[in-house]
Amino acid sequence: MTEANPMTETAEAEATPEVEATPKLWDDVQPEIFQMLRLAPLQTDRATGGRPLRFVQFGKAERHSKETSLLRMNIQLPGQRVRREQNTLDVWVDHVTRIVSFGPASGIQIEPWNRGIGRFLIAQAIHWTQKRWATYRIEGFDLASKDGLNEDTRLRRDHFLRTRGFEVGYADAQHLKGSVKEVQVGNLNNTWNNDKVQIIEILEASQMLEKAEQNMKEQEVQIRQHEEKVGKYKREDSSLRFTIACLVTFAVFQAGLLIWIATHR
Known part of the structure; x- marks a missing residue:
């Protein structure tokens, strides 16, 4: 995962009957509750360029069954289209094994980057999980080796994970084979930098417009x-x-x- 835990059609011959793929659980769930987020203006970053004041939409939806729970969140940018896998974070809770996992499998891909959105989404995910299942655990996972190729990117990623409460370790001196150890949900940090990302309620938004x-x-x-x-x-x-x-x-x-x-x- 770029900023957290990482979770990637061959045409058949005409004579071969088509086999429909089994739909995934709650694959069609779309956000139903929306809030406005204010991204504070920040100094220009040498890697990401200008970071002006922006307003974006935060959406989320929940689903629950006896065996599984889901929190699906995304960030929508007014006037800007992003790929389906971008600005999306799923939190899956397996009540049978008492394990929490994150999606999508390709990891969190944030646009715009370096504005605090990734930390905000992870903080929301941890807060939602801790309210109900603080004793559940997140299994250890391997980190993407490509992030270790760039020292600045690796340090950013490791700092992000450690400030959330994850323990990062490496099996080699080159810092390419990184992993995160298993952790209990209740031991994670569910805060974010409110100076960078601020939730704007409807009344506040109307006052701002007035x-x-x-x-x-x-x-x-x-x-x-x-x-x-x-x-x-x-x-x-x-x-x-x-x-x-x-x-x-x-x-x-x-x-x-x-x-x-x-x-x-």
Whole structure:
């Protein structure tokens, strides 16, 4: 998993009958509860570029049975499409084995990266699980070796996992064969940086919109006042230009008249 636990159709001949794939449990579940998230503006990062203020949509849905529970979460970006496996995190709870696992199998893929979204999703997953099944456990898992090829990426990943409460270890000196040990859900950290990612409730959002509209009206009044001042200055400038032109014409006339008088005496 990029920021947490990692979980990857051959056409048959026409004469061969098609075999339908067995649908996965709750595969068609889509988020049903939505909230707005505020991504705080951050300093430009050398790896990810600019990080301006953004608002995104956080959606989630739950399903429960006697044997299994599911929490499905995703992040939607207004005006921007992402791949299906991006900005998605599933939390699967097996009540028979009392094991919690994460999906998708390809790991968490976040867009935009380095804005705190991954930490937020994992914190939500841990919080949801701890409320009901704090004694359940997350089995140990291997870390993707490709992350170890870049020292900065590996350090970011390991710091992320350790701040959540996972124990990271390596079987080689090159830090390529990394793994995370088994941990009890109740021992994990379910917090995130609220300064980077803030949940905006409906009432707060409406207040923000009202304040923005009020600010826009005030700015419109100020712009209108400035436009009136500019118009006044333009009118005064035109009058001054006309007066100057008249004075210059009169001065030229007087100079010409004096020259004529001096040459015709």
